[in-house]
Amino acid sequence: MRRQAHLHGLETLSANYFRQNFKPHAHGEYIFGVIERGVHAVWCRGSMNFVPAGSVVTMRPGDVHYGGAADRSGWRQRMLYISEQGIRNILSDMADKEICRNLDFNAAFHATPSLARRFIMWHAMLHESSSSLARNVALDSIMQAILNELAPETIPEERRQPDGRILDAIEYLKSRVEEDVSLAELCVVAGLRRRQTISAFRRYTGLPPHAWHLQQKIERVKHLLRTGMSATQAAAETGFADQSHMARHFHAIVGMTPGTFARG
Known part of the structure; x- marks a missing residue:
């Protein structure tokens, strides 16, 4: 579990459960999630559901639920917990006007493998990235994808977006x-x-801001390596957490390790 204080105080969870059995309970926040592996047996909104991998979860504040694993193999889930005010802020930002209504969905569980795959990708970035920009874009992408597919009536009609400065x-x-x-x-x-x-x-x-910023970082690393700077120092000079963090992104963008690039 990780708390993202600068993103509406939301919390992200990535968990593997095997013997966990949750007692009946409810959350004060909205819950958005995905079953990534296995099957979660969960009672919610009056019925027992067997929720398989590839399913997206949308629960309202106050939705009572309980359950555990459908079999001995357990299940893996990724979850996002966000307050009602946080949701209103996100909706207002998307609509470019103040939104005061609550968000609702027709069901708590959705068999949407394509949406689930996108959720997993963006949730991993939101949960694990050290980049503030990357986490911001990941949250925006998750919410945009969920609302577009599961609650399209909440998205305002497309219009020319301002470019500002x-x-x-x-x-x-x-x-x-x-x-x-x-x-x-x-x-x-x-x-x-x-x-x-x-x-x-x-x-x-x-590109979104975080990806464009990463490109600029890698270009700076390339320049520093050409001048003879070590990969460790180049990573520090460009704000990466460490050399391995830099090297992973360098290889993904340049197609070779920093060492190979420096020798060339």
């Missing part, structure tokens, strides 16, 4: 390659809401 935001990020820049900072520079900033960034660069 997005070129200033791009330059701001480029000049801070070594820093962990937050989405909130970019929003101030661009003069846009969170969702608008991400969308405008994609339109102008072809």
Whole structure:
């Protein structure tokens, strides 16, 4: 379990359960999740459900539920817990106006393997990434995907999105390659809401902010390696957590290890 204080105080969970049996209980937050492996036997909204891998979970605050593993192999789940105010903030950001209503879904469990795969990918980034920008974009992507597929009536009609001062935001990020820049900072520079900033960034660069910033970091690493700097020092100079963190991203983007690149 990890708490993301800067993201509406939400919590993320990644867990493997084998012998866990939950007693009847409810949460004060919305729950969004996915069953990644196995089958979870869970009572909710008046009936027992056998929820297999590839299912997406959407529970409202106060939904009483209980259960455990459907068999001895257990189950693996990824969950996201977010307050009612946090949901209203997200909806307001998407709609570009104040939204006060609560969010609801027709069911608690959805057999949507495609959505589940996307949820797993973005949840892993939200749960594990050391980059503030990456976590912000991951949350936005999860909520956009869930709402588009399971509650499309909550998404406002598509209209031309403003660009604000997005070129200033791009330059701001480029000049801070070594820093962990937050989405909130970019929003101030661009003069846009969170969702608008991400969308405008994609339109102008072809990438969301965190991916574009990562590209700039790798370009700086390449330059430093060419000057003879060690991979360890180059990782530190560009704000990576450590050399292995840098090397993993370097190989994914450049197609070779930093050492091979330096020798070439």
